[in-house]
Amino acid sequence: MRIGIVILPDQRWSVAGRRWQRAEEYGFDHAWTYDHLGWRDLIDGPWFDAVPTLTAAAMVTRRIRLGTYVATPNFRHPVHFAREVTTIDDISQGRLMIGLGAGGVGFDSAVLGQAELTAGRRVDRFAEFLGLFTDVLGDEPVTRHGDFYTAVNARSNPGTVQRPRPPFIVAANGRRALRLAARHGDGWVTTGVAGVASGPSFSVPDTAEQWWESVARLAASFDEALDETGRPRDEVARYLNLDTSPVYSLSSVEAFTDAVGRAAALGFTDVITHWPRERSWYAGDEKVLESVASRLPRLRSGTI
Secondary structure (H helix, E strand, O other): OEEEEEOOOOOOHHHHHHHHHHHHHHOOOEEEEOOOOOOHHHOOOOOOOHHHHHHHHHHHOOOOEEEEEEEOOOOOOHHHHHHHHHHHHHHOOOOEEEEEOOOOOOHHHHOOOOOOOOHHHHHHHHHHHHHHHHHHOOOOOEEEEOOOOEEEEEOOOOOOOOOOOOOEEEEOOOHHHHHHHHHHOOEEEEOOHHHOOOOOOOOOOOOHHHHHHHHHHHHHHHHHHHHHHOOOOOOOEEEEEHHHOOOOHHHOHHHHHHHHHHHHHOOOOEEEEEOOEOOOOOEOOHHHHHHHHHOHHHHHHOOO
């Protein structure tokens, strides 16, 4: 089991920079930040962009892997994003992971004045995004005219440090998105059914038990999607966001230990928690984070 943590981009670098360093010192395997122009009721800020945040994080860490959680077509274009990815992967010396999703409704999709897409059209757009993004990160110039994106002689030279490209961790809960994750993903990440809507209205199951049942169903659905594509079930890493459960994973050491064990039993290779905040989303005590960090080697090996 690998264990990661999300550090929301809601603090000035004088505070955030030390958090990224501590995540590495604590022994987390990967650290992520949200790739949004604004998020839920935190849109009034402070809020900072993911790309420069990850660039700065790469400069103050040496081992931990770094990722977007998750980049979407709501405001990312695959040609420009390929340039940003190439740069961060170079600065981090090959530690970048690219979390990718279809995007939802809400601030990110409204702030640029774009027409709201149906869920089906968002998946159509995501499929086109993934195909073009993969090709632009390749070694040959790309020209393409699609329904959503146009690229003319696009390239990402000199290419990424990781070959053929950094790993794609594809977010998916719905049937079509799961098939995209099975086809394109080096990893699959899920929030459970609670994370389907990313707009201002955000509902979770009434109980943690109901949430875990939804996670189990999604894990089985992803198995089916892999079978349909002909990929071995153990070929794609599986990431679970623990914090769309009604129980915040870092509410206590016991809660975190239980969540890691249950995720492992469902076949997940990785779990993701969130850095505690003073209030609102992911409100918690950093002392719990410190206690969990001291137990990471045993949690990772399943001996706790």
